[in-house]
Amino acid sequence: xxxxxxxxxxxxxxxxxxxxxxxxxxxxxxxxxxxxxxxxxxxxxxxxxxxxxxxxxxxxxxxxxxxxxxxxxxxxxxxxxxxxxxxxxxxxxxxxxxxxxxxxxxxxxxxxxxxxxxxxxxxxxxxxxxxxxxxxxxxxxxxxxxxxxxxxxxxxxxxxxxxxxxxxxxxxxxxxxxxxxxxxxxxxxxxxxxxxxxxxxxxxxxxxxxxxxxxxxxxxxxxxxxxxxxxxxxxxx
Ligand code: GLP
Numbered sequence: 600x601x602x603x604x605x606x607x608x609x610x611x612x613x614x615x616x617x618x619x620x621x622x623x624x625x626x627x628x629x630x631x632x633x634x635x636x637x638x639x640x641x642x643x644x645x646x647x648x649x650x651x652x653x654x655x656x657x658x659x660x661x662x663x664x665x666x667x668x669x670x671x672x673x674x675x676x677x678x679x680x681x682x683x684x685x686x687x688x689x690x691x692x693x694x695x696x697x698x699x700x701x702x703x704x705x706x707x708x709x710x711x712x713x714x715x716x717x718x719x720x721x722x723x724x725x726x727x728x729x730x731x732x733x734x735x736x737x738x739x740x741x742x743x744x745x746x747x748x749x750x751x752x753x754x755x756x757x758x759x760x761x762x763x764x765x766x767x768x769x770x771x772x773x774x775x776x777x778x779x780x781x782x783x784x785x786x787x788x789x790x791x792x793x794x795x796x797x798x799x800x801x802x803x804x805x806x807x808x809x810x811x812x813x814x815x816x817x818x819x820x821x822x823x824x825x826x827x828x829x830x831x832x833x834x835x836x
Contacts, residue, residue: 600823602809605833608797612641614831615729615793619646622727622791623655630719631662632728632786633687634739635679638795639729643686650691657693661722663715665730665739666780667703669753677767678703701751701779708779712751716785728789732796735759736804736817740780747821749782783821792825796832805835 605611619642623629633639649655664683673680680700688698699718702711719725730738735757737743742757754777756764761774768774786792796805804819808830813820822828 600825600828600830603829603831605831608641608833611795611797611831611833612639612645615639615642615795616645616649618791618793618829619727619729620649620655623657623660626726627656627659629660630722630724630726631660632725632781632789633662633664633683634729634731635664635666635682636731638731638797640686642729642795646687647690657691660693661697662693662699663719663722663725663781664700665728665786666778667701668775669703669708669777669779670775672704673700677773701781703775703779708753712753712779715751715779715781719781719785719788725789727791727793728786730786730792730794730819732794732801732804732808732819733760734763734800734804736807736819738783738786738794738819738822740778741783741786741818743816743818745783745815745818747783747787747815747824750785751779751781753777753779783818787821787825789825791827792822792829794819794822794828794830796830796835798834802835805832 605614667679671678701715705711735743740754756778765771765774807817808819813823
């Protein structure tokens with residue numbers, strides 16, 4: 600695991616975007632693994648700017664997002680699908696058929712989960728997976744206690760996660776109780792992982808990851824077993 604300290608949120612976003620841009624410039628068919636949340640917003644701005652400046656093209660690239668809430672449609676403004684459209688997809692030239700976000704509004708979630716892993720595998724696996732981290736150490740929506748061996752699956756969200764994400768909803772009651780997420784194993788199959796950690800609320804998660812302990816109680820710790828992980832952090836001590 601390689602650790603890079605950024606002096607600011609902007610610098611963290613730029614360093615992360617640079618890693619993706621460099622890959623895309625040599626591999627036009629790059630498979631991007633993407634994340635949502637407040638942390639990657641600056642990263643997406645950098646990618647959009649690079650696209651607009653003609654430095655990169657997504658014409659032959661594919662993307663797979665980490666996760667999605669269960670029970671809300673892609674048109675719902677709180678959905679991760681909507682977030683991705685606003686932050687990235689509406690502004691770049693990735694083809695619709697190459698954009699993948701797990702399906703959370705289907706009656707057959709088990710099939711949606713299995714199909715998602717099959718699609719990622721058929722695409723040759725993710726080249727670079729972007730990750731944020733939850734205050735409890737979750738990655739994607741893999742909450743503490745999740746077996747590291749799981750592929751894409753349906754999870755029940757913890758109260759702390761629902762509480763942290765309620766800013767995107769009118770009230771806590773409206774925050775979905777379940778989500779579909781790439782599993783830890785799906786994430787581990789990515790060839791490279793870039794994890795962003797930003798802000799005082801992530802201090803404890805940062806410390807725990809830095810300690811090197813590997814435990815299913817702290818999902819992000821699985822990444823210690825991956826051979827190519829870059830953690831870019833800012834505003835944590
Ligand atoms: C959500 C997402 C995660 C994200 C985490 C942290 O729970 N499922 O993928 O990393 O929130 O979000 P933020 O960056 O807003 O702190």
